[in-house]
Amino acid sequence: MMNIFNQFRIQHQGIMSTQGRIGRFTYCAWTFVILLLVSIFWIGILKCMEHGLIQREYLVNMQLTLMVITLIFVQGFQMIISIKRLHDRNLSGWYWLFNFVPFANLWLFINLTFLPGISNENKYGPQRATTNFETIMAWLSIIIYSSIILFAVIMLSKR
Template identity: 40%
Template structure:
């Protein structure tokens, strides 16, 4: 039986719907899952294109446009679901989902993501329904995502430092 928070029943609705709420770890977990799916799909497409080029199959303009459409569709789906997750996270803060549009403003999007990952949600019933139960696997994936953030920043800095050094080495 599910526990209740402050006398309200916890919701366990579909995570792919904009209706409802996401806690911090649920948001992080579903963002990680969508990112992994997108990256794996793009790698598979890239691997297929590489295999075709190794076999010296000429890539026609129509095929190139098809690949462009497929990758564009994947990216559109990735953005759609990330907006859904952001809306649900804002609902947990009892805020309008329209605030998710801050994500498309380049200077603000980094601060907005930090806000979504760190701001505590409402524990009680709010305008968007009862709190959503965070499953154990969502907690694990959420913490993995949070741990990957500083690791990716460090790797990005190292790459930014190493690229000019490697270019000097090549010359």
């Protein structure tokens, strides 16, 4: 049994650590936050270009570099929160490598997004409480993703 200090330490570890575990809502919230930040970054780049603050020639040369840096940042962050989510399911973080295996990545997506974690303490620590910020962001992402899917279905049915 963990003592109270270890439990407090695990509960308040930063999101950027692969130690500990996070639930579905926290996973959904942080996935949404990272996609939102990347979208804002690229919209900002496009707006700067539109208003002449960035020369088009410079952006063309920098575009590939910016895309690679963004991809590394997003994948690194996604890997960390996916490992923590796998820990919540009492699975090793090595299962994250299924992202690169066709059809196994579908299993991983379902596992990370829809299946509940272990409610008791597991070998990765006690269950972490979802913060208010994470709850709000998770519900916001669910509403936005559902609206996009509904809009796409409506548009496709009009064909």
